[in-house]
Amino acid sequence: YVRGENSNKTIQVELHQNDLWTSFHRIGTEMIITKNGRRMFPALRIKIWGTESLSLYKIYIDFISPDSNKYRYHYQSSRWVSTGITDSSTCSSSEQTCLFNAPISGSYLQEQTISFEKLKLTNNPTTSSGKVCLQSMQNYYPRITVAKVSDLQKEGRLQEIYHIIFPQTSFMSVTAYQNQNITQLKIARNPFAKGFRAKSTLRH
Amino acid sequence: YVRGENSNKTIQVELHQNDLWTSFHRIGTEMIITKNGRRMFPALRIKIWGTESLSLYKIYIDFISPDSNKYRYHYQSSRWVSTGITDSSTCSSSEQTCLFNAPISGSYLQEQTISFEKLKLTNNPTTSSGKVCLQSMQNYYPRITVAKVSDLQKEGRLQEIYHIIFPQTSFMSVTAYQNQNITQLKIARNPFAKGFRAKSTLRH
DNA sequence: ATGTTTCCACCTAGGTGAAAACTT
DNA sequence: AAGTTTTCACCTAGGTGGAAACAT
DSSP states (O other): OEEOBTOSOEEEEEETTHHHHHHHHHHOOEEEOBSSOEEOSSOOEEEEEOOOTTSEEEEEEEEEOSSOEEEEEETTTTEEEEEEEEOTTSOSBOOOEESSSSOEEHHHHHHSOEEOTTOEEESOSSOOTTEEEOOTTOEEEEEEEEEEESOGGGTTSEEEEEEEEOGGGOEEEESSOOOHHHHHHHHHHOTTOOOOHHHHHHHO | OEEOBTOSOEEEEEETTHHHHHHHHHHOOEEEOBSSOEEOSSOOEEEEEOOOTTSEEEEEEEEEOSSOEEEEEETTTTEEEEEEEEOTTSOSBOOOEESSSSOEEHHHHHHSOEEOTTOEEESOSSOOTTEEEOOTTOEEEEEEEEEEESOGGGTTSEEEEEEEEOGGGOEEEESSOOOHHHHHHHHHHOTTOOOOHHHHHHHO
16 A cells, blocks of 8 residues: 555555565565666556546656665675665666556556566666666665656646655666576576576587 | 537547558558457558537447458459348448547647547457457448536437548458458558568478 | 458567676 | 776577468
């Protein structure tokens, strides 16, 4: 249950594939960021209940870095340790990205799964649409915002604002995986990831 | 320019890839329908201007068979001839299919190209979402409907209704191509169509 | 005969981790 | 030394027409 800003109302939000997220979270999720953008795996998918059928809503996502610290993976202890360097030049959160361009009514919102599977993470500051720019080697958690639009005339004014955070979706942003266990879990669970290069190299 | 029903207002609609459509229309476009559904090529893509920024709209597509006649391709004359049989058991038009589930505001409508590329044509009456059931060997033209929704409370009541038809997008529904010139033009212009089977068979 | 269905080789399109090359 | 970029083999996912089998 999520309570709204400027509102006593609540909406209910459920994270899809919670078991999968938890498996990664136990090890310490890493998400690769590239210049061209890389999808998240697991992908963020949620279901929302409790929105008003006849109201319009917009959905945003951004990524919060709670300390803006740069981290380093310590192989001996298999842990992430802070380098003490804080990236103060950038904001602690990424830009907000809107899932749909258009506001969507509460009734249609409840009919469907809200999926962020097409979202791509990048370290390229000149991002195009559908991409979010993050700093490498930092800790982030995705934050979803559901905002009620009072009406189309006043679309800029967002009435009820709901922020949704699932702690088990936090991750370290990396340009190459640090923890081998994460690599193996990605290969095991992501249909696109099979890491077959080792085998094919043997043939030559 | 398209004038609305119950309205003196007009909206302006433009067909994308008009040259491509015209190339096919000159020969006599054929669209394959299958049990699982087949995309149209060319795909229907339009641009709409003149909608009200602060109003909500829904977009539908259906397929009109002007005479509901069954046709036969006469190879000698390279023409489609009516068999005289009218398929009176079915309506002259297909079911209306909604492009987006949710109504969309006029301002966002004008920002984007409305694409029906994912729509699939089928001859299977038990269709699932995103598919349209047609009768084989009939003449059809796609009809796009833009309908203004008075407000979310009265979503069922459509105020201004605009029907859009581009004559150059009419086609014959087939389960296999009849005119070889259509086959060749599809192969030439559709990136997915390369009809290489003949070559590979020679290798064996 | 004539129209339909199924299967398939051949594509497009694009999402992976591995390795090597590159940068600082 | 440590992090980033590029390239690539290997996938998933799915859109084509052709041919053969099937149906009527």
